[in-house]
Amino acid sequence: MPTEANNGIGEQAGKRPLDGLLVLDFSQFLAGPSCALRLADLGARVVKIERPQGGDSSRRLYLADLAFDEDSALFHAINRGKQSFTADLKDAADLDAVRRLVARADVLIHNFRPGVMDRLGLGWGAVQALNPRLVYAGVSGYGPDGPWRDRPGQDLLVQSLSGIAWLSGDGDGPPVPAGLSITDMMAGAHLCQGILALLVRRGVTGAGGRADVSLMETAIDLQFEHLSVHLNREEPMPARSQVANANVYLAAPYGVYPTADGWLALAMAPVDRLGELLGIDALGDFPPGRWFAERDAIKALIRDRLAGEATAHWLALLEPAGIWAAPVLDWPALRAEPAFDALQATQPVRSPDGAALTLTRCPIRIDGEILTSDRAAPRLGADRTAIERELDEGAAP
Template sequence: MKPLSGLTVLDFSQFLSGPSAALRLADLGARVIKIERPDGGDLCRRLYISNLELDGDSTLFHSINRNKLSYSANLKDPADLEAVRGLIAQADVLIQNFRPGVMEKIGLHYEAVKQINPRIVYGLVTGYGKEGPWKDKPGQDLLVQALSGLTWLSGDADQGPVPFGLSVADMMAGAHLVQGILACLVRRGVTGEGGLVEVSLLESILDVQFEVLTTHLNDGGKLPERSAVNNANAYLGAPYGIYGTADGYIAIAMNPVVRLGELLECPPLVNYTDPQRLFSGRDEIKSILRDHLRTRKTNEWLKILEPADIWCADVLSWDRLLRHEGFQALKMVQTVARDNGAQLETTRCPIRIDGEIYKSGVGSPKIGEHNERIRKEFQL
């Protein structure tokens, strides 16, 4: 029995942030019912990050909506809306990420839902919160990254702003929403009452930057300084970065520069004994290291550095990663399938409880696939 077995979650959300939160609750045992429009459903069904699709839906939709049921309803139709209210009355959690005002027009905002079911935990994702001049801006990941300052942390000093290569604001907001929902469910177990959990993409991506933003707030407003050479962290000194070798790349984290110079037989590095120079002379140190590391292959360097407890690693591409026994030992890949046999390889839940790996072979649903089953079970 999984920890959230017996809980029912209504997922009204679209795209990434809300559905990713619902996915994690499903992984942990909750029954997640995806509420979708009959005419097209979740817009993510047609949001492609490649030209791949499976059984008429994008692989992105499949990956983020596996292990869910689908109930199609036109929320502008009084009969359908009344059936959805019947679902809400029996649910434990509701998740939505519509723009501010949408659910109010339908009559399914928190205050209205609370009247139907005082025990429900209502999870809400917005782009920028419900107040302020940005509240009506599109809550899209790249736009949030741009506004948050995040794009000035990656790339080298001579580059412009560099966005993160994933929808990191969406995913972090989804993770934060799960944390809030679980906390509210624990409180409900004590008080018997539900509650409203709110997160925004902007607040979540600001929280991701808590270390560096705290430094900025307490350092006279000093802005991050990206290294001109192999930047990997705007606030860390040399040798932190990824370097080319004779046949690939090697990542080197926080390490004593002098010790590194001795092990690599690189005399210029042995002279950097002043800790202050690790940042002030960061580009100079990195340039020396960059040129030196190109003289030998990655595995040759690793055989020298790893036994000496130097923090370093090979830099793997996905094809090499998937073949590596270190990855295979994690059992991170699972196969999910629809009832018609359409299959997809994807990742599993990363959480283990009592040593158990949580997998489910249930693929994403077709629009309204489970309407009859849900109507019968919930007596709608």
């Protein structure tokens, strides 16, 4: 059975790898909070440090006007299972309370622009003196140096600046950004990796450490496959395929093609064998050494043939022959698949009054078990009084 997260003080369930760790999450929007969310899924107790007026800005960042328990559904998706401690970091009394928390925390996460935490008295040097065992983690838009350091660190802007948006779309079309905030979420994953590595090192040395990532460095790393080629060849930007573009460096038939009733994705496959299966004799005229150089001509032949029959017809022909192919599903079609149910990929979370919201769950399984927690995101400041009482009483986090 799925196990529930250990988020309460004094609870010693010991069933998750990070049980007993206290994480302070100063971040907002997606990158930092997604990192803190994954630590919470793995058992850590995560306390969001939020402004008394409004809190995390994503509380009001509505997707399709979907709200739940006073805040946006997006806020719950990225902050479920956490606690909320409100503090005005420019107020001496509030800052003192936060510093008391920092002194007892295991991890601190922030995504302020470079220099802001230093001005607040919570920079790396200050907190290291306060808590030498602390793992201090920050995410920025473009790193601590360089002419872009103060630009807005926003996902679409980073996709555009980094070349990611340019990679998608057919050769005669405009750049197409990913439909997800990929640099935000991957930067959060990278930050989580750095934190876990430092926690392992702390277990050996007893000393904390600092991890920093940026959206731009994450965007560059996401393109390692393509950039590794580009950096080692004398070439301009590689050309996107004019037909069914899906990867600027892969040969035909790699791409997504329309069928009579939908779309079919074809991955790497021998073009001559594909021609035999699809009944396209002309594909036999292209030797393997030309499958990249002539990819648009090859793809056009495949495109025209696939358009004549339904997706299921082609799958029944190609899959038994070992050709890597898949239908392009929308969300209702995905949810109707038995494979989706088998993954148990969603979970309900509940507000204090019992209302339920369906969200995705942690994708990691520990010891074969799915990790779920039914706690919704916290209401703004809901846990400050209880946490201050714990600090006064000296209770262990």
